[in-house]
Amino acid sequence: MRLPPIAPADLSPLQRPLYDDMRSGVSAKYDLFTTARADGALLGPWNAWLHQPEVGAAFWTVTQAMTAFKILPDAVRQVAILAVGARFGAAYEIYAHGAVAQARHAMSDQRLSTLAAGERPPDLTDEEATAFDVARALTGGGILPEPTYRRAVALFGQAGANELIYLVGHYCFVSVTLNGFAILVPEEDPAGTGERA
Template identity: 70%
Template structure:
């Protein structure tokens, strides 16, 4: 980990508002994986954003908007997020969203392992399959092929197709944050 977690007692005045917002938001949303150190320091991408509170506030705002405006079913969202994390080898992302997918949606460990390996699980429903296929096409680069764009609109409506595209881009950014700062899974060797 290249940026050390910041203990609550070491938070600066400039970081205080962002720290409080992220701590409350993360605690309200995630209970199935470790998001803080024992002393309350944030882990994951939130710690990195806290080190640069001006940009971190913008990144947190985008994250909050992506969380608030859910137009596609959450299992399909988790499939897309895990496919992005696998593409970039972002360990914390796979750890965190794997825990969400298992805990909140009852996805099997085998399905998470398949996604983490960058493969398409055979048991995806139609929404999950569309999310996976669109995500993988976007990750290959270039324009999203018309048939896949049409599938996203058909499955999720135009607002949902928009959300899926934004979601993939957002989690590419989160993966870059995690990988750039070498953010590992809690308890794993640095």
Template identity: 60%
Template sequence: MRLPLIAPADLTAEQKPLYDDMRAGISANFNAFKVEREDGALMGPWNPWLHEPAIGKAIWELTKAMTANASLNDNVRQIAILVVGARYDAAYEIYAHIAVAERDGMTAERLATITADLKPGDLAPDESIAFDIAYSLSRGGTLAEPLYALGLRTFGQHGLNELIYLVGLYAMVSTTLNGFNVPVPERE
């Protein structure tokens, strides 16, 4: 880990309101995995964002907006997030979103296949399209027109927009995690 965790007692005046907002949002939406140390210091991507609170606040606001305005079903979202995490080999992202997907009933076989950067054979049609879109976008370049059109027919414009933004957000999260070598906590 390249940035030390910040204990709540050591937060600056600029960091404290962001920490409080993050902690409230985490407890409501990101509670399937370990996100804080015993003393309340935030782990995962939240710690690097706290180190740069002006930038971290903007990223956190985007994260909250993507969560609050989610219209895609949870499996579609988790598949897209895990595809991105696998592409970037972002250990904490994979750890966290496996925990979320397991809580939601996704099988170990499916999770193993996705995190091996492969497409599972048991995906529902909307899950398969989400996988293909996330897989394509996370490799760079323009999303192919047939795949975009298929996404549009499947999810509608709002849903496809959400999926594209979700891939971008989690590419940024993965880059943050990898850039700062954020470790994975032990699973309980």
């Protein structure tokens, strides 16, 4: 971890409001994986955003919007997020959203392992397979192929297809943040041992 976690007692006046907002939001939504140390210091991408709160606040706002205004079924979202995390080799992303997928959608270890390896599991629903294909194509570079785009619109409607594209882009950013700052799975990083939100 390249940016040390910031204990609540050490927050600057600019960091404090962002910390409070993120801690509250993270605690409400992400209780299935470790998001903070025992002293309350945030882990994952949230710690990185705290180090530059003027910019981090904007990223947090986008994250909240991506969650608050969702149309896509959550299982579909998790497949797309895991496909992005796998493409970037973002360990924390796979750890976090793998926990969500297993707990909330009974994703099997085999399916999770296949997604984490960047491969398409054979037992995906049509919606999940489309989410995987969109994520895989967009993270490969270039324009999303027309048949893949049309399939997303047919299954999810225009607003749902838009959301899927935004979701993939957002988690590309999150994955790059995690990799750029060497944010690991907390159990693999002595600086990150902590608690679930």
